[in-house]
Amino acid sequence: MAFLGTGYWRGGRRFLLAFSRLGVGLVLAGGVASGSLMAATLRPSGVVHGSSVYLSDVFDGLGAGQDRLLGPAPAPGKSITIGGSQLIALADQYGVDWDDQSSSTSLTLTRAGHVLGREDYAALVRKAISQDEGGGSIVVDVTSFTPLVAGENESDPATLMNLNWDHKTGLFSATVQPAHSVGEMGAGSFPLRGSIRPVQPVMVYDHALPSGHIIQPDDMHMDPAFTGTVPPLARSLPEPEKMIGMALVRTVGTGQPVQGTDLRRAVLVHRGDPVLLSYNSTGIRLTATGRALEDGGSGQFIHALNLGSRMVLIGKVMASGEVRVDASSTAIPPDSEEVKRLGINNLMLGDGSRP
16 A cells, blocks of 8 residues: 655655655555545544555545545554545545645644653563463563664564673673664664562561660561562671661661671670579569679570679670579580680689679
């Protein structure tokens, strides 16, 4: 099917050559209309929403059943200009009652479209990876591409070819073949480059936290599908429960990966410090004065000496200067082999003050 004449370029727009004969020069679907003339107006400008141009894209106010297919539309984002002579010929051929006929009038029709950008190309790469390699979820970062105008609701505006993915470095390169020509000179394919990395579970911070903050259970969580960049030190963390009570050495932001270098053990009880020993049981709370035999952070279990009974106990550091005795543990005599293995000297176990 022929379009509205043969096109050519002028001033960045595609114009149509005038008809060789008025009323002739269009090979139009549906043939020549017959019947009475219709009252219609020329559209001030037009947007073509599909791959074809219709009479209703040119004239407004057509009667029922009077619309006709004129030919293929320009490429998405491109325009054609229909001159006055062609408009008069269209009106005459299809019986359009167009009162304002003038050879100086023109109409510009633009094919609607949208620009394919970084995310669109990343989706093409993800689709190609899933088809070719059947891998799991991946994150694609596109670093080099050419913006491309695609038609409205166009399912395949471009094809990805020659995808080369270096699994060791994560870098990839590919060639994009547009469904429509690109650029002023109608260039064809163009290169696409970027990086690919797998989605992986990563421990992240739930909210922004200042330096020195003591980590609590609700300060971090495991993100099973983290899509950001994972620092190397985020892969060598202690168990989550072991991070509770540790202190931040720097300020962190919401959603940032937790790194091993972010945390240090916050010492709440130092070896030799006087401590309050507490024992809790059903309806009973007992307290005694004691001495810490080890450094301990929040939630850590340490050995402590009960200054009253002279027995060594095991307890959990609850706060600065407070140790809760583990009810399931057994008191240890200070001269036992177990205490000796801890390397606790006699001065620490004696009645004297902290050495």
